[in-house]
Amino acid sequence: MGDSDVKPVRKRGPRRSEGGAVTLRHVAERVALSPATVSMVLNQAPAAAAIPSETQERIFAAVRELNYRPNYLARSLRSRRTYSVGVLVPEISEPYAAEVMSGIEGHLLETGYHYLVASHRRSNASLLHEYIDLMRDRAVEGLILVASELRQPPALPAVVVSGHVPLPGVTNVVIDHDRAAADTLGHLAALGHRRIAFFKGQPGSADTDDRWRAIAEAAQELGLVVRPELTVQLSGEPSLATFSPADGYEEGYTFGRTLLERGVEFTALFAFDDVSAIGAIRAFLDAGLRVPEDVSVVGFDDIQSAAYHNPRLTTVRQPLRRMGEIAARILLGRIGGEQAGAQPFVTVAPELVVRGSTAPAPRRRAKRER
Amino acid sequence: MGDSDVKPVRKRGPRRSEGGAVTLRHVAERVALSPATVSMVLNQAPAAAAIPSETQERIFAAVRELNYRPNYLARSLRSRRTYSVGVLVPEISEPYAAEVMSGIEGHLLETGYHYLVASHRRSNASLLHEYIDLMRDRAVEGLILVASELRQPPALPAVVVSGHVPLPGVTNVVIDHDRAAADTLGHLAALGHRRIAFFKGQPGSADTDDRWRAIAEAAQELGLVVRPELTVQLSGEPSLATFSPADGYEEGYTFGRTLLERGVEFTALFAFDDVSAIGAIRAFLDAGLRVPEDVSVVGFDDIQSAAYHNPRLTTVRQPLRRMGEIAARILLGRIGGEQAGAQPFVTVAPELVVRGSTAPAPRRRAKRER
DNA sequence: GCCCATTGCTGAATCGTTTTACTAGTGATA
DNA sequence: TATCACTAGTAAAACGATTCAGCAATGGGC
Numbered sequence: 001m002g003d004s005d006v007k008p009v010r011k012r013g014p015r016r017s018e019g020g021a022v023t024l025r026h027v028a029e030r031v032a033l034s035p036a037t038v039s040m041v042l043n044q045a046p047a048a049a050a051i052p053s054e055t056q057e058r059i060f061a062a063v064r065e066l067n068y069r070p071n072y073l074a075r076s077l078r079s080r081r082t083y084s085v086g087v088l089v090p091e092i093s094e095p096y097a098a099e100v101m102s103g104i105e106g107h108l109l110e111t112g113y114h115y116l117v118a119s120h121r122r123s124n125a126s127l128l129h130e131y132i133d134l135m136r137d138r139a140v141e142g143l144i145l146v147a148s149e150l151r152q153p154p155a156l157p158a159v160v161v162s163g164h165v166p167l168p169g170v171t172n173v174v175i176d177h178d179r180a181a182a183d184t185l186g187h188l189a190a191l192g193h194r195r196i197a198f199f200k201g202q203p204g205s206a207d208t209d210d211r212w213r214a215i216a217e218a219a220q221e222l223g224l225v226v227r228p229e230l231t232v233q234l235s236g237e238p239s240l241a242t243f244s245p246a247d248g249y250e251e252g253y254t255f256g257r258t259l260l261e262r263g264v265e266f267t268a269l270f271a272f273d274d275v276s277a278i279g280a281i282r283a284f285l286d287a288g289l290r291v292p293e294d295v296s297v298v299g300f301d302d303i304q305s306a307a308y309h310n311p312r313l314t315t316v317r318q319p320l321r322r323m324g325e326i327a328a329r330i331l332l333g334r335i336g337g338e339q340a341g342a343q344p345f346v347t348v349a350p351e352l353v354v355r356g357s358t359a360p361a362p363r364r365r366a367k368r369e370r
Numbered sequence: 371m372g373d374s375d376v377k378p379v380r381k382r383g384p385r386r387s388e389g390g391a392v393t394l395r396h397v398a399e400r401v402a403l404s405p406a407t408v409s410m411v412l413n414q415a416p417a418a419a420a421i422p423s424e425t426q427e428r429i430f431a432a433v434r435e436l437n438y439r440p441n442y443l444a445r446s447l448r449s450r451r452t453y454s455v456g457v458l459v460p461e462i463s464e465p466y467a468a469e470v471m472s473g474i475e476g477h478l479l480e481t482g483y484h485y486l487v488a489s490h491r492r493s494n495a496s497l498l499h500e501y502i503d504l505m506r507d508r509a510v511e512g513l514i515l516v517a518s519e520l521r522q523p524p525a526l527p528a529v530v531v532s533g534h535v536p537l538p539g540v541t542n543v544v545i546d547h548d549r550a551a552a553d554t555l556g557h558l559a560a561l562g563h564r565r566i567a568f569f570k571g572q573p574g575s576a577d578t579d580d581r582w583r584a585i586a587e588a589a590q591e592l593g594l595v596v597r598p599e600l601t602v603q604l605s606g607e608p609s610l611a612t613f614s615p616a617d618g619y620e621e622g623y624t625f626g627r628t629l630l631e632r633g634v635e636f637t638a639l640f641a642f643d644d645v646s647a648i649g650a651i652r653a654f655l656d657a658g659l660r661v662p663e664d665v666s667v668v669g670f671d672d673i674q675s676a677a678y679h680n681p682r683l684t685t686v687r688q689p690l691r692r693m694g695e696i697a698a699r700i701l702l703g704r705i706g707g708e709q710a711g712a713q714p715f716v717t718v719a720p721e722l723v724v725r726g727s728t729a730p731a732p733r734r735r736a737k738r739e740r
Numbered sequence: 741g742c743c744c745a746t747t748g749c750t751g752a753a754t755c756g757t758t759t760t761a762c763t764a765g766t767g768a769t770a
Numbered sequence: 771t772a773t774c775a776c777t778a779g780t781a782a783a784a785c786g787a788t789t790c791a792g793c794a795a796t797g798g799g800c
Binding site for chain 1: 776777778779780781782784785786787
Binding site: 070073094095098102105134139281305307 | 471
């Protein structure tokens with residue numbers, strides 16, 4: 001037995017040219033047609049209508065046999081389409097962003113798009129724009145900004161989730177803050193709360209100002225006063241102590257304590273989001289207060305864990321996943337050429353979800369107030 | 371005065387050729403050099419050493435003036451580098467995945483890499499591999515799989531976070547499950563718990579089997595029995611009721627109730643992760659039980675909210691962010707050609723964090739048991 | 741005066757597609 | 771019988787970089 005019966009060792013599957021991957025040319029050679037024809041057929045270009053279906057079948061068969069996969073880079077370079085978008089979030093690990101992204105992703109993948117992500121970590125506006133440039137360099141066809149405030153209109157179609165700045169060419173997906181504020185403060189007022197504390201959002205956050213305005217208006221409407229001593233603004237800065245990205249829970253905890261330390265009585269807190277609400281609740285509990293018996297807390301967003309917290313969190317539900325999906329849908333529409341779709345705002349409805357973290361204002365406290 | 375003094379209306383900034391973007395050729399023309407030279411200098415190719423620094427300065431100046439930005443697609447096509455990797459997670463909105471991704475992102479962006487994400491939603495193994503192919507088509511240079519079980523070795527460098535299958539060319543970043551199980555069960559045993567319930571992980575999850583094996587061994591070591599009546603396996607399937615992606619909290623709630631309904635007494639639950647632990651706690655509370663007085667609960671992961679839950683969650687800390695970072699670092703090393711780095715496992719240490727959700731086993735229950 | 745190394749660059753091929761313009765043949769129509 | 775409209779393709783030029791082989795000039799060593 002010589003070498004003759006030793007079968008040459010070869011990997012299974014179609015053999016590839018030395019270079020590596022199977023290219024369009026290999027397919028073309030296999031069916032004895034030009035690359036142009038093969039390309040047209042594979043893309044179902046209008047001109048492919050002239051190619052008899054028999055030939056088309058031959059091409060498809062060859063593609064399958066060779067397991068041909070078009071080179072994305074070459075294709076995109078030439079056709080100027082990348083089918084990818086960029087997503088910018090404050091911090092990917094925050095439940096808010098994560099849920100919005102889940103909605104974005106759902107729609108994008110369904111449509112054959114992919115996406116790049118970057119967290120700007122509530123750095124400064126210039127980092128945000130730097131990231132935008134980076135994504136543009138990567139040839140994304142559009143951008144979705146989540147809860148991030150744009151300074152200048154980007155050179156690309158863009159949609160901002162929870163954005164409030166009307167910029168040419170960008171659409172903002174927002175909830176109706178007036179209703180959210182009116183519902184929430186109405187709920188608290190009905191429970192007898194008069195001294196209400198507030199967490200105001202981070203300066204960089206797109207929702208902050210609009211929400212705050214809505215709260216001020218709703219408060220006035222209801223005859224409630226928004227006291228400076230009872231409001232704190234979340235900083236949104238990475239906590240230096242841990243050298244880790246901003247931890248919203250910790251911030252809520254810290255500022256919840258701040259509120260307590262100020263010594264000014266309050267019977268309720270309307271937090272900026274669920275995460276800071278949960279942090280604050282922890283601070284209150286640790287200080288020996290009961291929630292909701294001593295102090296009621298309302299969150300915002302209705303993140304998944306809100307309903308499972310103890311107490312179950314009363315909160316303003318934002319349909320985060322849906323907002324992400326809507327944003328993706330609008331963006332793809334715009335990329336697809338719907339110029340008409342450039343409306344500056346798309347509004348979705350919030351819903352006050354009353355759970356266990358709110359209760360009637362305590363008598364004792366109410367008395368002491370006078 | 372004719373047309374001559376009407377200045378042509380032009381956008382400000384560097385004028386661009388009709389085509390649109392500034393290309394390498396424009397820069398080359400501006401400095402009266404060949405594109406080859408400009409390219410070499412910009413990339414600091416070895417051959418660029420021969421170009422006098424004066425010329426180099428001229429080139430850089432032109433680049434700035436024209437605001438030249440290299441075309442990513444063209445560059446990648448030619449150089450066969452894309453500086454991007456793919457990240458596959460079960461579901462981007464789950465805290466576990468979100469935190470790991472945060473770590474991954476941190477390292478990648480620092481290094482000039484970008485990443486694509488896709489959630490396979492614990493579908494089936496074939497969808498996972500389909501996504502892998504999709505990412506490969508997008509020319510990613512490597513893959514990071516998070517808590518996802520690989521069937522075949524992918525044709526790309528890959529790192530699996532929480533992976534346990536040794537495959538050629540893939541590195542798994544895992545925690546020491548034996549220690550985690552020993553510590554946790556030791557803690558519970560020391561508190562007098564004998565009848566311990568368990569949540570076993572989803573079938574598709576990479577950690578499930580190894581963790582379970584470690585639990586079984588540790589239990590035996592401690593003389594504890596793992597009773598089938600007291601163990602339930604999380605399904606990981608999207609809940610049909612809500613038609614939304616799998617909600618881990620809800621699952622924890624459901625299976626927490628299941629446990630109760632079985633009517634078999636237990637004084638502690640070792641959940642598969644923090645999310646299911648929180649869901650289960652909610653179920654116990656709703657059933658009128660107190661945590662930890664009536665039943666102790668231990669989670670796994672130490673997600674951010676764990677420390678802020680009520681009660682504060684006792685849990686096994688996995689350094690998720692760091693694991694993500696490690697995964698990214700290893701992957702980039704491998705992409706950079708470190709063949710040596712292909713060790714099958716990298717282990718990080720877990721840490722049992724004892725908080726408020728565990729307490730001594732209740733006397734009454736312990737008595738009844740006999 | 742010759743050879744060689746170094747300096748400073750360039751031309752042209754190449755990556756793998758898409759796309760435009762064109763051709764050659766074939767019936768049908770005017 | 772010229773013209774026209776299809777049919778069934780092809781050749782070659784993009785797209786915008788990188789990269790390799792090479793070349794002219796200069797200076798130094800022998």
